[in-house]
Amino acid sequence: MRPSPPPVPHHKRTGRPRSADADRAILEATREALVELGFGGLTLGDVAARAGVAKTTLYRRWPGKNELVVDAVAALFEERLELPDLGSLRADIQGVVLRFAELLNMPETRTALMAVVAEATSDEPLRRRIRDAIVDRQKHLVLLGRMRAQERGELPPDDGTEDPGRDDMIFDVVAGSVVHRVMVSSEPVDEEWADRLALLLVAGIGGLHAA
Amino acid sequence: MRPSPPPVPHHKRTGRPRSADADRAILEATREALVELGFGGLTLGDVAARAGVAKTTLYRRWPGKNELVVDAVAALFEERLELPDLGSLRADIQGVVLRFAELLNMPETRTALMAVVAEATSDEPLRRRIRDAIVDRQKHLVLLGRMRAQERGELPPDDGTEDPGRDDMIFDVVAGSVVHRVMVSSEPVDEEWADRLALLLVAGIGGLHAA
């Protein structure tokens, strides 16, 4: 599994190499255009002009707008989303919720993420691209958070009877709640809200184990 | 508050009235086109042709694609989303989750909802339209569910110290989790998953009250 930035570089080690600078400039220009124009108003011709690159160059590397935007946004998630170790499950959840909300509040991600997910409903390759570049990284954080909580004794250790879909549900609840709060309800995710969500989840997870 | 179907009918009772048949035909054609082409591929010219209506007629009633799609989808939510009374909070939540997931699995809503919400991030009037036509109706269900649970004695009655944002959070968690499960994780919301989410929430809400 190679990292995503060079999108389709199945080189054969001959000929003129693709410019890494161009890649960076294009992705940066894409984020810039997203801020100013939104997803709907973004045109590939405009992105090429901003990046100081010919439109044809852009089409040689990305199939279309959707894929380009996914890659442009994915870099932000890679850089900024991590799980802080704050000493308790509740605090860890609060922390990651706040970081995730911060990401969603950036104008280049707000409009881009939803639009791309929407397009992906009828586009399987795009769905995989989103999964690889963004979703899987987030999902990993749930696993990490649970393992930490088990080490602390906040959650019972695995005994072999766990439902493998349990972490997946927690992931959907955490990510989905934050996205919905920010994008649909258009209300802020502050420390208080994040803490209350964390409290709800900690209590709820306890209830799942008791059942 | 008039119902939404006739979009901008500030009549003055004179002249030829707008055809209600045309409204229905346009909204129906929009849903049909959404299924076949998705949001991105949908064009207003195509919708007009399907509806047997001139393109200009369509533009006289809706400002653009986004608003048209919101109205086309809103009708489905009005018809099909309700809160069944199943005897317990847990069962009620499971029931509404399943109904909501069923709606999200319809091809005309899958792609349309997310795309419209994405566009709305940089379009305040569109955001209000979505709120009025879709979100507020869902939010009301949370209130109804809580009141039923209080009557049953499953939740303590209000004592005046409630946080008014509590219902809002529950709403974001329920709707967001389902949307994320269906749209991002692309995995099914079956009875088992819905029940486990309901269990998580019931336990979590109990934890909120205890704190």
Next chain:
DNA sequence: CCAGTTACGCTACGGCTCGTAGCGAAACCC
């Protein structure tokens, strides 16, 4: 019944974006 008003279908248009093709020049490997 007729004049006024509004909606309708139709056609046509300029403007924009798309995605591709063709060219010569540049950069890299053997």
Next chain:
DNA sequence: GGGTTTCGCTACGAGCCGTAGCGTAACTGG
């Protein structure tokens, strides 16, 4: 240097957008 691939540039047909103009249809008030 020869082969190969990428680059920037220009140009192009195609499609959709949103609007204007026109004659006609439907409904209302006098």
